[in-house]
Amino acid sequence: xxxxxxxxEGPIQNKWKKHxxxxxxxxPANKRKYEIIVVGTGLAGASAAASLGELGYRVKVFTxxxxxxxxxSIAAQGGINAAKNYHNDNDSVGRLFYDTIKGGDYRARExxxxxxxxxxxxxxxxxxxxxxxxxxxxxxxxxxxxxxGAQVARTFYAxxxxxxxxxxxxYSALNRQVAEKTVSVFTRREMLDLVVVDxxxxxxxxxxxxxxxxERHSAHAVVLATGGYGNVYYLSTNAKHSNVTAIWRAYKRxxxxxxxxxxxxxxxxxxxxxxxxSKLTLMSESLRNDGRVWVPKSREVAEKIRRGELTANDVxxxxxxYFLERRYPAFGNLVPRDVASRAAKxxxxxxxxxxxxxxxxxxxxxxxxxxxxxxxxxxRYGNLFQMYEKITGENPYETPMKIYPAVHYTMGGLWVxxxxxxxxxxxxxxxxxxxxxxxxxxxGASALMQGLADGYFILPVTIGDYLATLPFDKISTDxxxxxxxxxxxxxxxxxxxxxxxxxxxxxxxxxLGKIVWDYIGMSRNREGLILAREKIRNLREEFYRNLRxxxxxxxxxxxxxRAGRVQDFLELAExxxxxxxxxxxxxxxxxxxxxxxxxxxxxxxxxxxxxxxxYEFRGEEEPTLHKEMLHxxxxxxxxxxxx
Amino acid sequence: MKVHLKIWRQKNxxxxxxxxxxxxxxxxxxxxxxxLLDVLNERLIKEGKxxxxxxxxxxxxxxxxxxxxxxxxxxxxxxxxATCQLHMRQFRDGDxxxxxxxxxxxxxxxxxxxxxxSALDRILQAGGYITVNTGSAxxxxxxxxxxxxxxxxxxxxxxxxxxxxxxxxKNSSAMLFVAAKVSHLALxxxxxxxxxERVKKMVKAMDKEGFGAxxxxxACEAECPKGISLRHIAxxxxxxxxxxxxxx
Numbered sequence: 018x019x020x021x022x023x024x025x026e027g028p029i030q031n032k033w034k035k036h037x038x039x040x041x042x043x044x045p046a047n048k049r050k051y052e053i054i055v056v057g058t059g060l061a062g063a064s065a066a067a068s069l070g071e072l073g074y075r076v077k078v079f080t081x082x083x084x085x086x087x088x089x090s091i092a093a094q095g096g097i098n099a100a101k102n103y104h105n106d107n108d109s110v111g112r113l114f115y116d117t118i119k120g121g122d123y124r125a126r127e128x129x130x131x132x133x134x135x136x137x138x139x140x141x142x143x144x145x146x147x148x149x150x151x152x153x154x155x156x157x158x159x160x161x162x163x164x165x166g167a168q169v170a171r172t173f174y175a176x177x178x179x180x181x182x183x184x185x186x187x188y189s190a191l192n193r194q195v196a197e198k199t200v201s202v203f204t205r206r207e208m209l210d211l212v213v214v215d216x217x218x219x220x221x222x223x224x225x226x227x228x229x230x231x232e233r234h235s236a237h238a239v240v241l242a243t244g245g246y247g248n249v250y251y252l253s254t255n256a257k258h259s260n261v262t263a264i265w266r267a268y269k270r271x272x273x274x275x276x277x278x279x280x281x282x283x284x285x286x287x288x289x290x291x292x293x294x295s296k297l298t299l300m301s302e303s304l305r306n307d308g309r310v311w312v313p314k315s316r317e318v319a320e321k322i323r324r325g326e327l328t329a330n331d332v333x334x335x336x337x338x339y340f341l342e343r344r345y346p347a348f349g350n351l352v353p354r355d356v357a358s359r360a361a362k363x364x365x366x367x368x369x370x371x372x373x374x375x376x377x378x379x380x381x382x383x384x385x386x387x388x389x390x391x392x393x394x395x396x397r398y399g400n401l402f403q404m405y406e407k408i409t410g411e412n413p414y415e416t417p418m419k420i421y422p423a424v425h426y427t428m429g430g431l432w433v434x435x436x437x438x439x440x441x442x443x444x445x446x447x448x449x450x451x452x453x454x455x456x457x458x459x460x461g462a463s464a465l466m467q468g469l470a471d472g473y474f475i476l477p478v479t480i481g482d483y484l485a486t487l488p489f490d491k492i493s494t495d496x497x498x499x500x501x502x503x504x505x506x507x508x509x510x511x512x513x514x515x516x517x518x519x520x521x522x523x524x525x526x527x528x529l530g531k532i533v534w535d536y537i538g539m540s541r542n543r544e545g546l547i548l549a550r551e552k553i554r555n556l557r558e559e560f561y562r563n564l565r566x567x568x569x570x571x572x573x574x575x576x577x578x579r580a581g582r583v584q585d586f587l588e589l590a591e592x593x594x595x596x597x598x599x600x601x602x603x604x605x606x607x608x609x610x611x612x613x614x615x616x617x618x619x620x621x622x623x624x625x626x627x628x629x630x631x632y633e634f635r636g637e638e639e640p641t642l643h644k645e646m647l648h649x650x651x652x653x654x655x656x657x658x659x660x
Numbered sequence: 661m662k663v664h665l666k667i668w669r670q671k672n673x674x675x676x677x678x679x680x681x682x683x684x685x686x687x688x689x690x691x692x693x694x695x696l697l698d699v700l701n702e703r704l705i706k707e708g709k710x711x712x713x714x715x716x717x718x719x720x721x722x723x724x725x726x727x728x729x730x731x732x733x734x735x736x737x738x739x740x741x742a743t744c745q746l747h748m749r750q751f752r753d754g755d756x757x758x759x760x761x762x763x764x765x766x767x768x769x770x771x772x773x774x775x776x777x778s779a780l781d782r783i784l785q786a787g788g789y790i791t792v793n794t795g796s797a798x799x800x801x802x803x804x805x806x807x808x809x810x811x812x813x814x815x816x817x818x819x820x821x822x823x824x825x826x827x828x829x830k831n832s833s834a835m836l837f838v839a840a841k842v843s844h845l846a847l848x849x850x851x852x853x854x855x856x857e858r859v860k861k862m863v864k865a866m867d868k869e870g871f872g873a874x875x876x877x878x879a880c881e882a883e884c885p886k887g888i889s890l891r892h893i894a895x896x897x898x899x900x901x902x903x904x905x906x907x908x
Contacts, residue, residue, distance in 0.1 A: 408745065
């Protein structure tokens with residue numbers, strides 16, 4: 018099968034406009050005859066479901082949460098990018114497009130990214146109209162700040178709760194459609210399989226997490242908006258329940274999985290404090306607007322800080338190494354995430370870390386507080402400072418934050434074409450769950466932008482083009498495909514429960530996380546990746562032999578839910594290793610130690626690897642690699658430089 | 661340090677619950693309270709017992725999933741936090757900690773510490789939105805909103821929908837939750853068109869779900885993880901009064 022991204026012809030500025038003009042429409046009276054399933058209620062899922070409902074489709078929305086509002090988009094802190102140029106700092110759609118392509122280290126599709134930049138401005142309009150209370154200036158107009166990888170201020174924000182406010186906006190739009198009865202919301206349901214009939218996505222199997230019953234749901238199209246798979250690392254900034262299951266099971270039904278090894282390690286998270294640690298907490302990138310990252314210049318001083326004999330405030334200005342400002346004078350503390358993370362790791366590996374484990378650097382607001390005063394800093398970051406203090410017991414107004422990189426986002430995901438349709442006709446994938454737009458590294462404040470562009474503006478238009486070709490007939494859930502898929506889910510669940518071994522899901526998950534972090538984390542090498550595959554296989558074998566799940570399947574059973582997710586992470590991890598092994602170059606978040614410049618920067622190989630790696634599931638055999646070649650007509654790939 | 665946990669156990673919605681006591685050694689002060697429950701649950705699973713069911717997800721105080729009453733206080737003995745942000749440094753060696761689900765008629769217990777808060781969703785579905793279709797929005801800066809007003813709206817909009825206000829209130833009133841949304845939207849120019857109908861519909865939905873009347877004690881504000889102010893309840897009361905005098 019040859020991958021066809023269906024990118025429209027013509028100049029990049031006109032592609033989306035022209036494409037829309039050519040898409041087939043479904044007339045308003047017929048829209049109500051089509052059913053659409055949307056799985057996930059984060060920014061992408063909620064915005065898509067609401068918009069589809071407004072158009073008149075009958076929409077069924079599924080979430081494993083008790084309410085759509087709890088989806089993990091809620092936790093996004095810093096902001097959302099849009100090329101409004103409100104600051105007159107010479108921003109434009111073209112510049113946002115360029116920054117995103119470059120930030121992604123030239124591994125994203127130009128046409129998709131240009132469309133994203135174009136739509137960014139409408140997202141802000143939409144959110145403001147819904148009542149999203151963005152930060153404003155004294156004149157009553159919208160305020161902006163800067164994020165990594167950009168030299169303009171184009172990030173709109175609502176204190177450190179931008180994701181929450183945008184999600185509540187999309188959720189309110191969804192609630193309106195529930196009231197209008199175009200959308201039905203099924204809460205506490207976890208999707209466990211995709212049902213494919215005659216080669217088309219026709220429904221899903223879910224488990225009701227309260228009663229334990231399995232349910233079959235059919236539709237004319239299925240939209241997955243189920244987020245990223247950062248929790249494969251066990252410790253990440255993702256919510257505890259975030260998982261790969263929905264897209265993984267769709268992969269096993271024939272949807273290609275693209276660029277699985279492109280994962281983002283965020284530079285500013287609170288360092289791990291103990292073995293009991295259940296997750297890591299992000300400190301927003303926006304903090305790098307005013308915070309300065311440093312470690313001591315001398316190893317001895319660092320050692321004394323680690324032992325608690327010195328504090329940050331004892332270290333004089335001349336003894337501090339502001340290593341981002343030193344290495345990247347043009348962007349300073351606002352280099353992209355992959356660059357900042359690697360630089361912090363480099364310092365810590367060299368013995369300059371400032372927390373007892375050695376894995377931590379300072380993020381210091383002393384100078385900003387002196388310059389702007391405590392009140393301004395409180396207004397900008399108050400909730401983040403409070404969050405930090407609650408977790409660590411330290412006051413960042415008085416002593417610098419301690420931070421270290423942690424897994425935050427996954428650029429990889431199911432492969433989709435320009436219409437956001439996967440390789441299974443009728444299966445659409447939006448938001449973080451798809452692979453598009455961010456290449457090998459996502460820029461800060463771009464995830465919210467992409468999730469909402471997909472959900473509000475792209476999918477609701479492109480899905481009509483597919484539906485217009487289908488008959489209206491309701492799809493029966495009594496078809497053999499539905500029954501088989503349901504049976505398979507029940508069997509798998511019973512199999513997991515029946516193992517009755519000695520290790521809990523969390524123990525196995527932690528072990529997996531350590532393997533993935535050590536070998537497929539911030540830096541990778543051939544030897545390690547080969548070893549990782551073997552370790553993952555051994556652990557998978559142990560999982561099926563030694564897992565222990567308490568209780569049964571006809572009740573609320575969180576251990577059972579998690580076991581199913583870890584089961585999939587154990588398979589995904591191997592695909593990540595395989596992908597990282599095959600990509601013999603460094604790009605964005607994928608850093609292969611063998612491929613670096615003299616000063617330790619990522620070294621791409623455009624000649625051999627300028628493509629999207631999309632994997633086709635082949636059962637017990639190795640997955641088949643399909644390549645979608647990337648063509649750069651507007652931005653010429655160069656060695657990325659932030660110096 | 662070592663703590664004793666007296667935890668509410670209830671198999672399902674139908675069965676009557678009871679307290680059980682567990683002792684956890686090797687508690688680290690940097691541990692979060694939910695991590696303490698994780699440690700307890702790992703042990704219970706190994707012992708062949710049923711782990712304690714509780715709601716949680718983001719574990720950074722924003723998703724609103726977690727919520728339990730700890731030593732008589734929703735989200736426990738610290739202010740401006742959700743349960744997931746409660747750390748063991750708030751307790752002392754040898755403490756007995758009583759853990760119960762949020763209790764309210766409108767929040768039936770599903771299992772142990774897990775309650776059904778879908779009533780809150782239904783109130784918002786009744787009118788907690790501004791009617792604007794995707795694609796029909798005007799240019800964002802065409803409606804200036806004074807900074808102070810925007811900030812006041814934001815202070816209400818930060819509600820995480822956890823339900824602590826209901827659990828804290830002796831009447832199990834959802835006034836602070838409902839007021840946060842009514843106030844957020846009533847303050848903004850975008851919310852004016854539906855201002856009158858919205859408050860009527862939402863208050864009606866609130867009453868229908870079986871939440872009690874405002875107790876005027878301010879317990880909700882004291883326990884709210886986002887510090888949402890009683891001002892918003894006052895504003896909702898004015899909005900409601902205003903709405904009753906306007907015929908539409």
